[in-house]
Amino acid sequence: MKIPNAAEDRPDRRTRALVGLYPPAWRQRYATEFAALLEDSDGGVRQVVDVAVAALHAWVRPSTHLHDRTGRMRATVAVTLCAWTALAAGAVLFAKTSRDGAWYVSGHTDPAAGWYNVYALASGTSALAIAVGWLPPVAAVLRAPQCHPGRRRALLLLLAPPVAVSAFLGSAALLRLITHGAGVGRTGFLVLIGLGLLTGAACAAGPAVALRHVAPSGAELRVTTLAGAVATALMAVAVPASVGCGLVTFADRPGFTALTGYGTVMAVTLVVAATSSARGLRAAVAGTRGSVDAH
Amino acid sequence: MVSENDPAVLVLASLADEPRHGYAITQDIADSVGVVLRPGTLYGVLARLEADGLIEALPAQGRRRPYRITALGERTLAEQAAQMRRVADLGLRRLRAAGAMP
Numbered sequence: 001m002k003i004p005n006a007a008e009d010r011p012d013r014r015t016r017a018l019v020g021l022y023p024p025a026w027r028q029r030y031a032t033e034f035a036a037l038l039e040d041s042d043g044g045v046r047q048v049v050d051v052a053v054a055a056l057h058a059w060v061r062p063s064t065h066l067h068d069r070t071g072r073m074r075a076t077v078a079v080t081l082c083a084w085t086a087l088a089a090g091a092v093l094f095a096k097t098s099r100d101g102a103w104y105v106s107g108h109t110d111p112a113a114g115w116y117n118v119y120a121l122a123s124g125t126s127a128l129a130i131a132v133g134w135l136p137p138v139a140a141v142l143r144a145p146q147c148h149p150g151r152r153r154a155l156l157l158l159l160a161p162p163v164a165v166s167a168f169l170g171s172a173a174l175l176r177l178i179t180h181g182a183g184v185g186r187t188g189f190l191v192l193i194g195l196g197l198l199t200g201a202a203c204a205a206g207p208a209v210a211l212r213h214v215a216p217s218g219a220e221l222r223v224t225t226l227a228g229a230v231a232t233a234l235m236a237v238a239v240p241a242s243v244g245c246g247l248v249t250f251a252d253r254p255g256f257t258a259l260t261g262y263g264t265v266m267a268v269t270l271v272v273a274a275t276s277s278a279r280g281l282r283a284a285v286a287g288t289r290g291s292v293d294a295h
Numbered sequence: 296m297v298s299e300n301d302p303a304v305l306v307l308a309s310l311a312d313e314p315r316h317g318y319a320i321t322q323d324i325a326d327s328v329g330v331v332l333r334p335g336t337l338y339g340v341l342a343r344l345e346a347d348g349l350i351e352a353l354p355a356q357g358r359r360r361p362y363r364i365t366a367l368g369e370r371t372l373a374e375q376a377a378q379m380r381r382v383a384d385l386g387l388r389r390l391r392a393a394g395a396m397p
Binding site: 026029030032033034035036037038040041046047050051052053054055057058063064065066 | 316317318321333334335336337338339341342343345346355357358359360
């Protein structure tokens, strides 16, 4: 048993890591006293497991008296963007590997044209919804006073998506130039996938972290939350359509394993995005009814 | 029906006589009932009881914050304890009638 030491105000690294497993609203309310209890109690694996399970529960079913609606919406916007980026990366990969990235295919030549065109239309509209939804946060960063401490960092973080996409497209063009348009080969394709994943990570993480520096709120945050939900709903149309397209395409050809893997990853990501969107929408709707955050 | 090992009941029972902070609650429950409530479980219960208005937080003492049972918490604990007593009485009475207990 560790003897409590009043002089130790700052929790040790292990305690900070355990407290860090909890949601922000929970930490804001209980972190100090919980850290003190962790330091007073016996450690060990059982304690870590107990805290991890309790923290997971706090994320899944947050206490009603800790419901921070603005914080919930910000978390939803960040999580939805990350999940949506993963869905979009999967959608681009699917389009590229199945129809060479076409926006539209003709029913005369392609038996899965209907599925593919629904998928392409839903994906494209989803991207538009995300882009429109992120206009208010971008405007909030641009409107923030020059002296705002997080403005410069937020601006740099918001530049991450265009810079990353430009770098990816530049790399792809360079690779195409090197191979004289004769196909990039297996290694080149894997390199492009790796770069694509890095690009996706930068596109998701940059704006999501920017929200921490210049935090939008009120109507603009509700618009972004709603747009994220619309984009998720459209991806919920696009993903089954792409799987349907794959089923028709691979009906008499190998490729079923890849399709199953693709469908599973996309379905799990979709569930994450949908859950986060539902919780964000609930917070947004509660906000419009004039409720106030309770702390 | 709640169990006598339900962490919420244990915490309410621990706070029934005086306010206690987290560590004191775990020690009290371990000494009185022999049940070890680990920190994650305890604070999950404290957050739930606080949200339900069954306990309330008092001003922090250093890094520790004591909790006090509310009037609603006292009524809830009394109802649950009475229900547990009825179940215990019934079980003991029938065991004695069956000759399984002296």
